[in-house]
Structures are given as C-alpha cells and as structure tokens.
Amino acid sequence: MDRENRRIGLWIIISLLALVLVIFVIVNLPDRNIHLIFCDVGQGDAILVTYKNNQVLIDGGLPQNYGRLLSCLSSKIPFWDRTLEVVVNTHPDEDHFGGLTEIVKRYRIVNYMHNGYDNSQSWRFEEFKKSLIDKKTCSKVNPPIEAFSIDKLYFESHFSFLDKNQPSGQLQPKYFDKNKECLQPEFKKETDNLNNSSIVLQLNYGDFDALLTGDIESEIEQILVWRGLIEPVEILKIAHHGSKTSTTKELLSAADPGMAVISVGENFFGHPAEEVLERLKKFQIPFLRTDEVGTIEIVSNGHKWWLN
Numbered sequence: 001m002d003r004e005n006r007r008i009g010l011w012i013i014i015s016l017l018a019l020v021l022v023i024f025v026i027v028n029l030p031d032r033n034i035h036l037i038f039c040d041v042g043q044g045d046a047i048l049v050t051y052k053n054n055q056v057l058i059d060g061g062l063p064q065n066y067g068r069l070l071s072c073l074s075s076k077i078p079f080w081d082r083t084l085e086v087v088v089n090t091h092p093d094e095d096h097f098g099g100l101t102e103i104v105k106r107y108r109i110v111n112y113m114h115n116g117y118d119n120s121q122s123w124r125f126e127e128f129k130k131s132l133i134d135k136k137t138c139s140k141v142n143p144p145i146e147a148f149s150i151d152k153l154y155f156e157s158h159f160s161f162l163d164k165n166q167p168s169g170q171l172q173p174k175y176f177d178k179n180k181e182c183l184q185p186e187f188k189k190e191t192d193n194l195n196n197s198s199i200v201l202q203l204n205y206g207d208f209d210a211l212l213t214g215d216i217e218s219e220i221e222q223i224l225v226w227r228g229l230i231e232p233v234e235i236l237k238i239a240h241h242g243s244k245t246s247t248t249k250e251l252l253s254a255a256d257p258g259m260a261v262i263s264v265g266e267n268f269f270g271h272p273a274e275e276v277l278e279r280l281k282k283f284q285i286p287f288l289r290t291d292e293v294g295t296i297e298i299v300s301n302g303h304k305w306w307l308n
Helices: 002-028 063-076 101-104 121-134 218-226 248-254 274-282
Strands: 034-038 047-051 054-058 081-088 108-114 139-141 146-151 153-158 200-205 208-212 236-238 260-264 285-290 296-300 303-305
Touching: 034 063, 047 063, 054 153, 063 101, 063 108, 101 121, 218 248, 248 274, 260 296
Parallel strands: 054 081, 081 108, 108 139, 208 236, 236 260, 260 285
Antiparallel strands: 034 047, 034 296, 047 054, 146 153, 153 200, 200 208, 296 303
C-alpha cells in the first residue's frame, strides 16, 4: 500500500511539474506585436527588435558591460531561442560593438550587417572581427541605401557618409532569410569620423515607425533631411547619446516623433547635452533616458503603440 501511495504521489508530482512547464512555455510564447527594446547597457547603444520568433539586434554597448546586454536579451528572448536573425553594428566604436563579441560566442547569428569600416586603433575590434571569422558568420556590408524585410518587419537603411548624392526612391526589400549572400566579414575602409559612418535604420511595422540614428552628427542629419529621407515617426532614437553635435532642429522637425529615447549611461562627455534636452522640450517631444529608467520597451500592434 505504501509503495502504491508513493507511486501515485510521484505521478502527481511529475504531472504538476509537466503542467508548470507547459504553462511556462505558453506564457513565454511570442505574441504578434513588435517589441522595440532599448537595453540599458550604460554608456552605449544596444537595441533589440523582436517579432514572433524573429530577433534583430542593433549594436551591443561597451565590452565591459556585456553582462547587462546578455541579461537584457535573456529576459526578452525565450530561453530555447538562441538565434538572432540579424545583428547590425552601426559603426565600429567600442560603445556600439563591444558587447557583440560575447553575443557571437553565445548566439547563432544568421546575418551580420555592418558598414565595412575598420577601427584599427581598437584591439578589441580586432578580437571582435576574429570572433566573426571563427564562427563563419554570414556577413554583409551595407550599401548607401537598402531595405530588408523579416516577416512583416521592414527596415530601410541609410548610409549617407558613403555617397551623399545617392538618390532616394522606393526600395525593393531583400529578405535576409532567403537567398542571402554569405560572405566572410571584410573591413577595408578607414575614416577619421566613425560617428558619421553610422548606419541609420528606419523600422516599419504597419503604421508604426522608429528612426534609429546610431551616432550621426548634424551634417549627416541635415543631408538625410535634405534628401527627403526623414519622415514622421512614432519613436526617435536620439543620436550619439544626446551629444550636442547631433539632434538638430531640422531633424526633429522632419521626424516629428511621438517620443524620443536617449540611450546613455555615466560618462565624462556631458551626455545628454543640456541644449539637446532643451531642444526636445521646445519641440514638445517627450523623452525617456536609459540612465534614469533602465531598459525601455515599446510595443506596437502595427496601429497603436505603448510602453511595456
């Protein structure tokens, strides 16, 4: 009798554990909304975009803060999903590529997109390049203007520093999950202004748009506006962590965002600059800062958007 009771008790425990596991999996299943997540990685950028089972990571923060990046990703991506469909490094400054070295080691990266520029002054960038090559990561240099699509997510990228006369126009999106050009990463170009080499991404999902500006400065902002490439968006990522060299009135007027996000941490550069904050207030643009509120998650169903 005791043996029978123990057997029944064991089956009850196993059944309860199985039920808990099923509930846990169901709760963690992705919804059909887009999640735009500005990870709090201190002084740096790391933006995660998730939609169903697709993930796009844009930049990775400083190398010493990779633990904060991994924590952000593990809290926003189901534990069984170790694949990032696209990783974009907007430009090879340490506060943008630093944490990506650990990401390459721990996740499968289907596509890596970059601007082709080297940072020969950073031994950490040499380490990062080696990690990409060792993992045989599929790589693609971003041309001046391109569009790519993953499911219903549409990204339009602008790379003005390469060709300031590149014409605008309707782009035919390339699908990164189909017919990809798989090449070994190559970093052949040098520049004395890595900030202005930043890839700028506009994300679209239904009626929801976000402009992600990397570290571009006023010159590039004004070129993008002049070329008619900046349209009204719901969310604007403030360029260069709120530096006074960026966030011109021309950009704010053209983008007319519903909200701005400043990805920033403790620093010696005066970021975000007081004049930038005053400009945002003058244009009546509400803004959030990762150094004040931590990781910022914006959710949209393609029609409305809200803070999670």
